[in-house]
Amino acid sequence: MPLRFYNTLTLQVEPFSPASDNTVKMYTCGPTVYDFAHIGNFRTFVFYDLLRRVLSLNGFRLNHVMNITDVDDKIIRNAVAQGKSLKDYTDIYTQAFLDDCATLRLQRPETIARATDHIDGMAKAIHTLEAHGNTYSSDGSVYFRISTFPGYGKLSHNDFSGMVAGARVDVDTYEKNDARDFALWKSPKPGEPFWDTEIGPGRPGWHIECSVMAREFLGDTLDIHAGGIDLVFPHHENEIAQSEALTGQIFSRFWLHSEFLLVEGQKMSKSLGNFYTLRDLFAKGIAPEQIRYLLASVPYRKSLNFTFDGLKSAATAIDRLRNFQLRLNTDKFQEGSAERLETLAARAQTDFRASLDDDLNTAEALAAVFEFIREANIALDSGEFKAGNVASAKAVLDSFDSFFDVLKPTVAEGGLSxxxxxxxxxxxxxxxxxxxxxxxxxxxxxxxxxxxxxxxxxxxxxxxxx
RNA sequence: GGCGCGGUAGCCAAGUGGUAAGGCCAGGGUCUGCAAAACCCUUAUUCGUCGGUUCGAUUCCGACCCGCGCCUCCA
Missing domain, CATH: 1.10.10 (Arc Repressor Mutant, subunit A)
Known part of the structure; x- marks a missing residue:
């Protein structure tokens, strides 16, 4: 069975391969750097990492772009409150984010693009949209007129057609429709940062950065665009409207979205006291591998209940894997090779890969590995496991770890050598x-x-x- | 209300029209100077509820109940 993903665009699982050559053009929505990223954010970022790895396992090359949103209302508000420049403020959280990603062993995208490095490109794109008749201006701000884009709603599967101007739509409703239009460009406000561009002074709206940077680095049509499920509407819907109105091409062939994360069964919120950054968890003595394992072990399309029980369970599961690895490295084996174990190892490899290729079914992939480990442990105890079986057993662990990446312990500083x-x-x-x-x-x-x-x-x- | 996702053992969580993976916890063992380590075994006649289709449904269809997300720049 080929690699396949659930595509939000079609609401179906579809076989995946890149449109041209062997390189996957992938764009993922990164963080807004107004604060430390929290565990819910990292559920999505770990998902991106797993996506990268399964694509690599399938022999595809990656051209992956992730944005850093370093200008928005919250950032401006916080930076002003702290008396910092936009850059000084966002640099702190950008670096913290990159550090956190490295700690969680997330593969780095080929390109990490900051919105503020691409303001001119955004202005240019907005200018073109104006020329195409997709916009209107008001007080120096520019808005995208949704009624000019017939495909609007195709990603979120919302039907907005009934709300377009028509005989049965009264004035109030019509105005509501206009209210769904979104800002491409915001005119400057006193005391706020702005850029001087060909369309006048101001700053970009939220959605335009992704359309512009994706196109700049990857071209008109992406193979995959991914994000958290809450971005489907309006963010990704608006990106499609902008990009397709701009280029006349399909913006992305596949749209992948990760489900939400709950903490102890509840929505994470600061008022409930269940809002965690990675730093908060490390301070409680949680190892990065535990977090990575827990976030990776639940398939990305299923909501994930993040609990401290779950973290403990993850730690024990990782121990089991490491203990098996330790046995392979330290036990003494008799000469020879048991055919049965070679067969089991081969099957574990096949099942592992088949599960991952099936829309990243990580839970099932784990089962394949643990099943093999149990059989191999029994064989190790009985002596059936021979020297000639070590290599294939290690290869199972290598496959596992090339994807889950949790076997190597994060060594605490100041420990014994x-x-x-x-x-x-x-x-x-x-x-x-x-x-x-x-x-x-x-x-x-x-x-x-x-x-x-x-x-x-x-x-x-x-x-x-x- | 619209759109989408989900309800499987104490917890986490796969899965299939043919009779329930895996991990954790718990209980029981093996090994051991001892074990705090490691390993093994056991643990859902049952898959939200009620109907229907079928030789047979957890898996298909319908209704209902419950939880979650989006519909207000929140991953």
Whole structure:
């Protein structure tokens, strides 16, 4: 089965491949940098990362652009309140965002574009839309007239046709329709930043940046445009109107949207006290891998209930995976190879990939891996698992981690080095050998305190970081 | 009201017209000087409710109940 995605445009799962050559032109809506991004934002950003990885697994090259919205009402309000320039203010949160993405092991898009670097392009596009008759001006602001774009509503599947001027529509309703028109360009207000452009002074509306930057870097038609589901309307609907009115071409072939995230079963909000940034979670001792695993383990089209139980569960699941990896690296094996295990490993690989290709069914993909691990653990215990089976088992974990990317622990700063740990482990082994269990237990306790867990196995001692 | 998504074991969560994946928790074991580690086993006659189609439905159809999102620049 080929790679396939649920397309919001058609409300169906469709086979995916790029329109031309082997490169996927992808645009994703990035953050508005008025504050630290929260866990709900990162559900979507992790989704982008998984999307990138499944496309790569399918052999496609990526040309992925993500925007940073660094001018909008909230940013201006906050920057003014803090007496900072727009740039000084947004630089702080832009950098914080990029740091957070790196911590969560999100692959970096090929291009990260800031809105304020593309103001002239936006002005130019608005100028063209004016020439096409899609706009009207009022007090120096420019608005997009939705009634000039017949396809309006095709993404959100809303029917606005009945609201266009007509015999049965009274004056009030008609004005409401006009109220759905949206700002392409906002005239300057006293004390607010503005740019001097060919269409006059002002600043861009929210939607135009995506249309302009997507086109600039990727051309008229994208293969994939993605975002959080709340952006379907009006943001993405308006992008389509602008872009298609501008170019006459289909703006994006596929539209992918991630579902919402709840925290402890409730909508995240500051007043409920369940509003978390990554920093908040790290301060509670949560590891980045836990967050990444939890966000990745629920398929992106299903609303995700983010809970501390879930984080704990994620940590245990990751331990299970790492423990299996540790066994593969440290157990002693008999010569030979068991055919059954090769078959199981091959099946795990096939099922894993098939699940991911099926609209990123991460839950099912995980099941394929864990099923293999259980079988392999049994075989390891019984001795059925031979030296010749190690490579294929490791390959299953490699496939898993090339996508989920959680096996490598995030090492805390100031911890023991591997050398120091090895030294203590050797000392403990010596103590054990001379049956000095008191000293032996002391060392284990000491290491545990410093985040290192020892395991005595029939093949000797092994250790791992907590 | 319109559009969209969802209700599966204590929690998270797959799935199929043919009789319920996986993870966590819990209980029971194995191993071990001990175990706090590791590993194994067990855990839904049942898939929101009520009807219908069918030899057979959790899976298809209808109605209803409940939850969530968008419809006001919120991922």
């Amino acid at each position: 591997d050398m120091e740990i090895e030294k203590l482990v050797a000392e403990r082994t010596a103590a054990k050998k001379s049956r000095d269990f008191k000293r032996s237990d002391e060392i284990r306790a000491e290491l545990l305190e410093k985040g290192v867990i020892l395991e005595d196995t029939k093949d000797g001692v092994r250790w791992k970081r907590k």
